[in-house]
Amino acid sequence: MSAAALLELQDISLSFKGVRAISDISFAVAEGEICALIGPNGAGKSSLLNVINGVYQPQQGLIRFAGRECRAMRPHDAALGGIARTFQNIALFKGMSVLDNVLTGRNLKRRAGWLEQALRLGRAPGEDDRQREAAEQVLAFLRIQPWRDAIVGRLPYGLQKRVELARALAAEPRLLLLDEPMAGMNAEEKAQMSRFILDINREFGTTVVLIEHDIGVVMSLSDHVVVLDYGRKVGDGPPDEVRRNPEVIAAYLGTRH
Amino acid sequence: MLYREAGQFSVRYADDRRFFRLRQGRLGLAALLTFAFLGVPLLGNDYWFSAILIPFLVLSLAGLGLNLLTGYAGQLSLGSAAFMAVGAFATYNFELRLPGLPLLASIVLGGLSAALVAVLFGLPSLRIKGFYLIVSTLAAQFFVQWALTRFGWFSNYNSSGVITAPPLQVAGLDFSSPAGRYLLTLGVVSALFWLGANLARSELGRNWMAVRDMDTAAAVIGIPLLKTKLLAFAISGFFLGVAGALWAFTYLGTVEPHGFDLSRSFQILFIIIIGGLGSILGNFLGAAFIVLFPLLLSNLATLLPAGFIDAGQLENLQKMVFGVLIILFLIKEPEGLARLWQRFRERARLWPLRY
Numbered sequence: 001m002s003a004a005a006l007l008e009l010q011d012i013s014l015s016f017k018g019v020r021a022i023s024d025i026s027f028a029v030a031e032g033e034i035c036a037l038i039g040p041n042g043a044g045k046s047s048l049l050n051v052i053n054g055v056y057q058p059q060q061g062l063i064r065f066a067g068r069e070c071r072a073m074r075p076h077d078a079a080l081g082g083i084a085r086t087f088q089n090i091a092l093f094k095g096m097s098v099l100d101n102v103l104t105g106r107n108l109k110r111r112a113g114w115l116e117q118a119l120r121l122g123r124a125p126g127e128d129d130r131q132r133e134a135a136e137q138v139l140a141f142l143r144i145q146p147w148r149d150a151i152v153g154r155l156p157y158g159l160q161k162r163v164e165l166a167r168a169l170a171a172e173p174r175l176l177l178l179d180e181p182m183a184g185m186n187a188e189e190k191a192q193m194s195r196f197i198l199d200i201n202r203e204f205g206t207t208v209v210l211i212e213h214d215i216g217v218v219m220s221l222s223d224h225v226v227v228l229d230y231g232r233k234v235g236d237g238p239p240d241e242v243r244r245n246p247e248v249i250a251a252y253l254g255t256r257h
Numbered sequence: 258m259l260y261r262e263a264g265q266f267s268v269r270y271a272d273d274r275r276f277f278r279l280r281q282g283r284l285g286l287a288a289l290l291t292f293a294f295l296g297v298p299l300l301g302n303d304y305w306f307s308a309i310l311i312p313f314l315v316l317s318l319a320g321l322g323l324n325l326l327t328g329y330a331g332q333l334s335l336g337s338a339a340f341m342a343v344g345a346f347a348t349y350n351f352e353l354r355l356p357g358l359p360l361l362a363s364i365v366l367g368g369l370s371a372a373l374v375a376v377l378f379g380l381p382s383l384r385i386k387g388f389y390l391i392v393s394t395l396a397a398q399f400f401v402q403w404a405l406t407r408f409g410w411f412s413n414y415n416s417s418g419v420i421t422a423p424p425l426q427v428a429g430l431d432f433s434s435p436a437g438r439y440l441l442t443l444g445v446v447s448a449l450f451w452l453g454a455n456l457a458r459s460e461l462g463r464n465w466m467a468v469r470d471m472d473t474a475a476a477v478i479g480i481p482l483l484k485t486k487l488l489a490f491a492i493s494g495f496f497l498g499v500a501g502a503l504w505a506f507t508y509l510g511t512v513e514p515h516g517f518d519l520s521r522s523f524q525i526l527f528i529i530i531i532g533g534l535g536s537i538l539g540n541f542l543g544a545a546f547i548v549l550f551p552l553l554l555s556n557l558a559t560l561l562p563a564g565f566i567d568a569g570q571l572e573n574l575q576k577m578v579f580g581v582l583i584i585l586f587l588i589k590e591p592e593g594l595a596r597l598w599q600r601f602r603e604r605a606r607l608w609p610l611r612y
Contacts, residue, residue, distance in 0.1 A: 079479030091474035
């Protein structure tokens with residue numbers, strides 16, 4: 001891998017009560033690239049994302065993010081360090097409006113304390129304006145302004161996926177983790193979502209790690225593909241190289257015995 | 258047609274942040290406050306102040322306290338009355354033991370004491386959720402009542418544990434008449450509602466709702482779960498504590514620990530369920546329902562021919578009718594009166610058209 005790796009995983013192993021989910025996985029994600037994690041169901045892709053942003057603590061291995069090395073991430077530290085993510089099953093705040101969801105994504109950008117905000121003193125009003133402006137930019141970028149005041153739980157699925165991306169993007173992350181951003185979408189919606197992911201990557205230089213099952217999308221979108229099978233890494237490289245890797249083909253299509 | 262919003266644009270983000278985006282709403286609130294502060298004291302009589310308006314205001318405030326915790330932050334609690342009791346007894350003791358302390362300062366200190374106790378019983382909330390958390394707050398309910406009865410110090414060794422209101426004076430003015438007690442209550446409640454509404458719309462309010470709706474996602478976004486939950490308990494405890502002090506001193510005058518028993522906690526829970534979880538207005542609507550409806554029922558009963566209902570059964574019948582109505586209402590509108598009002602307003606915007 002290139003020297004400018006933003007994220008490096010070294011020999012990560014994770015098990016749940018003795019069941020191995022991930023064994024000895026190492027790979028690196030270069031700054032500014034789009035990296036796809038692929039593999040059959042149960043290969044450990046989502047678990048790996050959860051390790052990267054600290055939802056799960058691996059039993060073994062090292063994580064290096066933005067030059068800092070640690071045994072395991074914590075969700076709060078990951079967020080502070082600039083890692084944002086979306087979830088496979090939409091994890092939006094369903095009772096809140098689209099705008100409030102996006103604003104919540106920016107909660108770490110705030111300096112005024114809660115009492116200051118409650119009494120509307122000091123930094124609070126000016127900060128409210130700046131937060132709103134930044135949130136509006138995200139809404140405009142993902143073209144969801146018309147639904148700004150809609151309650152998220154009442155929006156259709158495709159839009160909810162986009163709102164979740166907006167919430168993650170609002171944090172101005174260095175690393176964006178997307179867990180199946182296109183699951184359950186039709187071809188048109190997939191094309192639109194791919195466009196958004198590319199735009200985010202190009203315009204903000206955000207590094208993206210995404211999980212996706214649609215191989216066509218993966219091959220056209222990503223600079224780098226990591227293939228997992230049964231918690232092991234079976235392929236790692238540019239899309240074309242991975243496509244020809246016999247182990248990857250075996251994992252997806254099975255082998256002749 | 259009165260509710261026209263044509264021509265009223267938000268041109269700055271600050272316009273959008275107002276409580277009422279429409280001029281009609283702001284004028285309405287100003288008119289309501291003017292009437293409540295100036296009109297009602299002139300027009301109302303002692304019965305209205307003492308039996309209806311003061312308990313309505315205090316219960317609204319208590320509802321707000323619980324709503325911040327349960328409706329916004331999603332932490333179920335059955336300890337509301339305990340935190341009210343702490344507020345009342347702490348205020349009493351601050352007045353008693355620190356002579357010369359202004360009444361409002363004692364009430365604030367009483368609220369802070371309740372906040373402290375609420376945080377203590379909120380500590381398990383990081384580990385236990387939902388119905389199981391009720392048990393922890395229920396413990397608060399029983400423990401506080403027990404402690405206040407067991408240790409005479411809290412009630413200054415009164416033989417039956419009763420505490421009596423200190424002189425109700427603020428800035429040299431006497432507020433002990435019914436109208437005065439109403440004004441004092443109204444002032445405190447208005448100020449705290451302003452604070453509560455601001456909180457609910459601030460970053461903290463959003464964090465509360467985030468924790469309520471999806472706590473793993475909230476943690477991933479960088480919301481500190483423990484701090485957010487404990488702040489909910491503290492702030493809720495503060496509001497409930499102040500409500501308790503008002504309940505004891507501006508409404509009842511004298512109160513014993515038994516006045517803050519479990520049924521009071523349930524009453525406050527009903528207020529927010531009927532009014533609407535996660536709504537500021539809902540607290541007023543729910544409290545009005547709880548205070549006014551029994552009165553209405555008993556007035557209706559007097560219209561019935563004499564002897565139709567045995568006087569002894571009247572109270573039981575009232576409770577039954579009240580219970581049935583609550584159930585019916587919750588089936589028709591599970592999201593509470595505030596939602597009903599919201600739907601009416603949406604309708605009124607378009608009236609006489611339907612879309």
